[in-house]
Amino acid sequence: MADKNEVDVIDGKQLQDKYLREEMMPHIFCNGCGLGNVLDYVLWAVEKEGLDLDKTVFLSGIGCSSRIPGYINADALHTTHGRALAFATGVKMANPDLNVIVFTGDGDCIGIGGNHFIHALRRNLDITVIAVNNYIYGMTGGQVAPTTPEGHIGTTAPYGNIEPPFDMCEMAKAAGATYVARWPVFRPHQPINSIREGIRNKGLSFIEMMSPCTTAYGRRNRFRKIEDLWAFYEDKTILIEEYDKIDRFGTEEEKEELDDKIKIGVFKRSTRKPLEERYRDLLEEFK
Amino acid sequence: MFWDDKMTTDLEKVKEVLGPKKQFVHGDTAVCYGALLAGCDFYGGYPITPASEIAEMIASLMPKVGGVNIQMEDEIASMASIIGASWTGAKVMTATSGPGFSLMQENIGFAYMSETPAVVVNVQRSGPSTGQPTLGAEGDMMQARYGSHGDYQSITLSPNTIQETLEFTIKAFNLAEEYRSPVFLMISADLGHMREMITIPDEVDLVYRKTPKVPPEEYVPFGKGKYGKEKVPEFAPFGTGYRTYVTGLTHNEFGFPATDDQQDHDKLIRRQIEKITDDREKLTDIEERMMDDAEIALVSYGIASRSALGALKIARDQGKKVGYFRLKTIWPFPKKKINELSQKVDKIVVPEMNTGHVYHRVKEYADCEVKLVSKIGGEIISPKEILEEV
Ligand SMILES: Cc1ncc(C[n+]2csc(CCOP(=O)(O)OP(=O)(O)O)c2C)c(N)n1
Numbered sequence: 001m002a003d004k005n006e007v008d009v010i011d012g013k014q015l016q017d018k019y020l021r022e023e024m025m026p027h028i029f030c031n032g033c034g035l036g037n038v039l040d041y042v043l044w045a046v047e048k049e050g051l052d053l054d055k056t057v058f059l060s061g062i063g064c065s066s067r068i069p070g071y072i073n074a075d076a077l078h079t080t081h082g083r084a085l086a087f088a089t090g091v092k093m094a095n096p097d098l099n100v101i102v103f104t105g106d107g108d109c110i111g112i113g114g115n116h117f118i119h120a121l122r123r124n125l126d127i128t129v130i131a132v133n134n135y136i137y138g139m140t141g142g143q144v145a146p147t148t149p150e151g152h153i154g155t156t157a158p159y160g161n162i163e164p165p166f167d168m169c170e171m172a173k174a175a176g177a178t179y180v181a182r183w184p185v186f187r188p189h190q191p192i193n194s195i196r197e198g199i200r201n202k203g204l205s206f207i208e209m210m211s212p213c214t215t216a217y218g219r220r221n222r223f224r225k226i227e228d229l230w231a232f233y234e235d236k237t238i239l240i241e242e243y244d245k246i247d248r249f250g251t252e253e254e255k256e257e258l259d260d261k262i263k264i265g266v267f268k269r270s271t272r273k274p275l276e277e278r279y280r281d282l283l284e285e286f287k
Numbered sequence: 288m289f290w291d292d293k294m295t296t297d298l299e300k301v302k303e304v305l306g307p308k309k310q311f312v313h314g315d316t317a318v319c320y321g322a323l324l325a326g327c328d329f330y331g332g333y334p335i336t337p338a339s340e341i342a343e344m345i346a347s348l349m350p351k352v353g354g355v356n357i358q359m360e361d362e363i364a365s366m367a368s369i370i371g372a373s374w375t376g377a378k379v380m381t382a383t384s385g386p387g388f389s390l391m392q393e394n395i396g397f398a399y400m401s402e403t404p405a406v407v408v409n410v411q412r413s414g415p416s417t418g419q420p421t422l423g424a425e426g427d428m429m430q431a432r433y434g435s436h437g438d439y440q441s442i443t444l445s446p447n448t449i450q451e452t453l454e455f456t457i458k459a460f461n462l463a464e465e466y467r468s469p470v471f472l473m474i475s476a477d478l479g480h481m482r483e484m485i486t487i488p489d490e491v492d493l494v495y496r497k498t499p500k501v502p503p504e505e506y507v508p509f510g511k512g513k514y515g516k517e518k519v520p521e522f523a524p525f526g527t528g529y530r531t532y533v534t535g536l537t538h539n540e541f542g543f544p545a546t547d548d549q550q551d552h553d554k555l556i557r558r559q560i561e562k563i564t565d566d567r568e569k570l571t572d573i574e575e576r577m578m579d580d581a582e583i584a585l586v587s588y589g590i591a592s593r594s595a596l597g598a599l600k601i602a603r604d605q606g607k608k609v610g611y612f613r614l615k616t617i618w619p620f621p622k623k624k625i626n627e628l629s630q631k632v633d634k635i636v637v638p639e640m641n642t643g644h645v646y647h648r649v650k651e652y653a654d655c656e657v658k659l660v661s662k663i664g665g666e667i668i669s670p671k672e673i674l675e676e677v
Contacts, residue, residue, distance in 0.1 A: 023543060024543060057525045070543070075533075078533065080394055086359060086363065086364035090357075119364070282350050
């Protein structure tokens, strides 16, 4: 991975001035929410990759995370709940010259949008998907999501969630994404690098961002303060390289501890011709 | 077409791909021919009887004219994909039948809210639910009017021959572009699968959505139209530097969410409705036969209107003063024309392949007696059944 500009040529304030829509401020995110971090990381990645915002479309479904494109000064399609990837398929297939970046929430992506998610992965269009996982339905006030850990409280699981949670990255890997990564929001460098790599990857890149939601999730699950959630994620996560090492060479006790961990890092890098390129080949046959 | 050269249509190329000028084809084929002649760049669909032939023929024709075809994972996604494609400036279409039409409704609402040009073809079969998949009906006429939630005005066309199906498909594209709106083409399975001779037109009048000529700083994406209709704002395709935020939330004229203000919502939705209802008279399209001295009018549309024509001939042979009054545009409803008609005749008979979707609308605006002749179950209403009310 070759870094084009290792040195930041602009600072945070200049980044905001360059990319944000002032008219949309103040934003709707709660104190302590990780969505601001996600937005910031995406903008840094866009800046460092030198993406032309006149040729970039941001799409999203419905939810707190899906409000992100509204703050970016670019073409954007804020669609219906769960359907952003189906809309994105139309955008990219109709004009493959456009850069396409999709924001989605965990409920949006793997709950109501699960079917579109699988098929977008299978098609492997050259798009970048940022799935913000706050382990809950945030916008509607904290109902249990398909990602909520077992035993955790949601407003519709007041006695604790009895369903096993979904791992979106496992699905992304299995169904055909060509780049898959997961990072918590509390450190900027790895997420920014992953988003950059995702933008560069010719195919569907899936990046899951673990993002704290104190309002709808933390509060009910004994993470009253934002620091508590950050500490929980810090404790829960393990780098994939570390995980693999313990899995192969670790003691029994060390291995047992793995059961409880959430793997983070880059899970998959591969190459597969994106759908729009396959369609281009088909069109060539009729020229 | 689209991938190379945006917002133009190579009509000569399309005609070359379609082949002989005169052909014996069914309604589903006529839809495809009409779409290509209208400059359709993008089709996203999902198979369903009796509309699958449209997806199949599009799949074979689209690459030949340089357009895009994609089979999506369901009809929710089909509708989503065509809206996404439309925002890049493409002319777009999908086709389905009742069950798929129901699945599309949420995103059809999004198309209204975001003022996205799109053509949706519904080759109707008997419902509700899976119903009679292979048999014809016209039971989705109200779904074409009120299928999505909230307030909006539908444009819905209903042809009754294969030639007209081709022509109305072109018209549907032109209206979608002119009004920045979804447009529905409703045919029954009978028309979809019936064959007639068609003539491919030499010339086609094509409409393209108006794009802004002002620089991006001055562009107001959901404000007043400058070069066409005042209530239809100019459309800046994605990637052209105008940086439009498109949302299904209630928005102000800049496209930004305005979800808490009664007046913002009222202003937005009423403009979206009025851009179509202001042109109600222009959109009204009626075929009249033997209406001069008629005392009874057969108000019909779609496949049932062919039986109404049969009934007209028999009734006239019997010396009865019957006239034929066929609605080619169903929505917006031609309320003025129906009211004027009811001043002239003593009785209106409405034959329909449903339990009375348009009948109730006719009753609402007519000042004379109105009778419904309703038939469901997949058999076309017969002239004899219509004559029982004459
Ligand atoms: C069809 C439909 N069903 C339900 C909703 C209500 N709804 C809005 S946001 C949301 C949950 C969003 O959760 P998630 O995708 O995890 O995003 P978050 O708000 O947590 O970022 C729901 C259920 C809707 N808008 N549309």
